[in-house]
Amino acid sequence: MTAGTATSMLAVPGGRLAVEESGAADGAPVLLIHAGVTDRRSWSGLVDVLGPSVRSIRYDARGFGETTTEPHDDWSPVEDARAVLDAAAADAAIIVACSMGGRTAIDLALVAPGRVRALVLIAPAISGAPAPELDAVTAELDRRGDAAIEQGDLAELNRIEAELWLDGPGRAGRVGTEARELFLAMNGAALAADDPGARAQDAVAWPRLGEIRVPTLVLVGALDLPHVRAAARHAATTIPGAALVELEAAAHLPHLERHAVALSEIAAFVRRLAEA
Missing domain, CATH: 3.40.50.1820 (Alpha/Beta hydrolase fold, catalytic domain)
Incomplete structure (x- = not known):
């Protein structure tokens, strides 16, 4: 077909x-x-x-x-x-x-x-x-993420999660523009979504x-x-x-x-x- x-x-x-x-x-x-x-x-x-x-x-x-x-x-x-x-x-x-x-x-x-x-x-x-037992770099990103949540700063949380999941911990900015923009759009919508x-x-x-x-x-x-x-x-x-x-x-x-x-x-x- x-x-x-x-x-x-x-x-x-x-x-x-x-x-x-x-x-x-x-x-x-x-x-x-x-x-x-x-x-x-x-x-x-x-x-x-x-x-x-x-x-x-x-x-x-x-x-x-x-x-x-x-x-x-x-x-x-x-x-x-x-x-x-x-x-x-x-x-x-x-x-x-x-x-x-x-x-x-x-x-x-x-x-x-x-x-x-x-x-x-x-x-x-x-x-x-x-x-999981987090390594030092991941644990610090996790701490920063918790702080962003406490402050209600979803944009900062999104950037942190981009490093964690897209770039890899400690490699912020590794992945280029197209995939990064799509990640931020997808994850940003998820962070703002209703439970x-x-x-x-x-x-x-x-x-x-x-x-x-x-x-x-x-x-x-x-x-x-x-x-x-x-x-x-x-x-x-x-x-x-x-x-x-x-x-x-x-x-x-x-x-x-x-x-x-x-x-x-x-x-x-x-x-x-x-x-x-």
């Missing part, structure tokens, strides 16, 4: 999710779940590389982008992801997810394994992970990663936070058969940076499965 792009608003309990589809309607479905400092726009570079033969489905999670919500306690990120798949009539999909989105993807693979054909996890958060309510605990994945039985690719940037790199390595060594790609000159959001190796590795992994 002809490739194209369509956007819609999907009703879920307590809100409406902004969903965007592109590519061939009969292509292999790929569900993209963004990080907690971005929105669905962060995937544009990867969607371009995947091309029109793949059916790319991306959405704004609650509190992000164009999604609208009202306070709704115990809302479930996993149920939201399932609702997007249901609306797309996709029984199962290759899930590509980053950070907070990685947590949702892993939980989905444990709660509803039949909906997940494969996983691409970029610097994934993992539910049930031990509390969607308390999220449900869908799973406790850290001790259960060995239960995942789908092809899995884990990527993490060499400039990412130390505890994030450690968690990514843990996922790659614990999920049976998982592959790990450590990316030079990349931090937490390599796809937003349009990191060539990250995009190439993800595209190759997705195409192998799509053509199988």
Whole structure:
């Protein structure tokens, strides 16, 4: 069928999710779940590389982008992801997810394994992970962030989070204008958004990663936070058969940076499965 792009608003309990589809309607479905400092726009570079033969489905999670919500306690990120798949009539999909989105993807693979054909996890958060011990540079940025929150200075908080998650701690300004402006726009909107309510605990994945039985690719940037790199390595060594790609000159959001190796590795992994 002809490739194209369509956007819609999907009703879920307590809100409406902004969903965007592109590519061939009969292509292999790929569900993209963004990080907690971005929105669905962060995937544009990867969607371009995947091309029109793949059916790319991306959405704004609650509190992000164009999604609208009202306070709704115990809302479930996993149920939201399932609702997007249901609306797309996709029984199962290759899930590509980053950070907070990685947590949702892993939980989905444990709660509803039949909906997940494969996983691409970029610097994934993992539910049930031990509390991180922050290195000195990250701890100072965390302290400055707390101070900005106390002062109500969201612009300063946004700049601090750009260093943490886009540039890498201690490397402020490393990433150029286009990706930086998009990050600040996406994260700025998220920082100013209304609270969607308390999220449900869908799973406790850290001790259960060995239960995942789908092809899995884990990527993490060499400039990412130390505890994030450690968690990514843990996922790659614990999920049976998982592959790990450590990316030079990349931090937490390599796809937003349009990191060539990250995009190439993800595209190759997705195409192998799509053509199988």
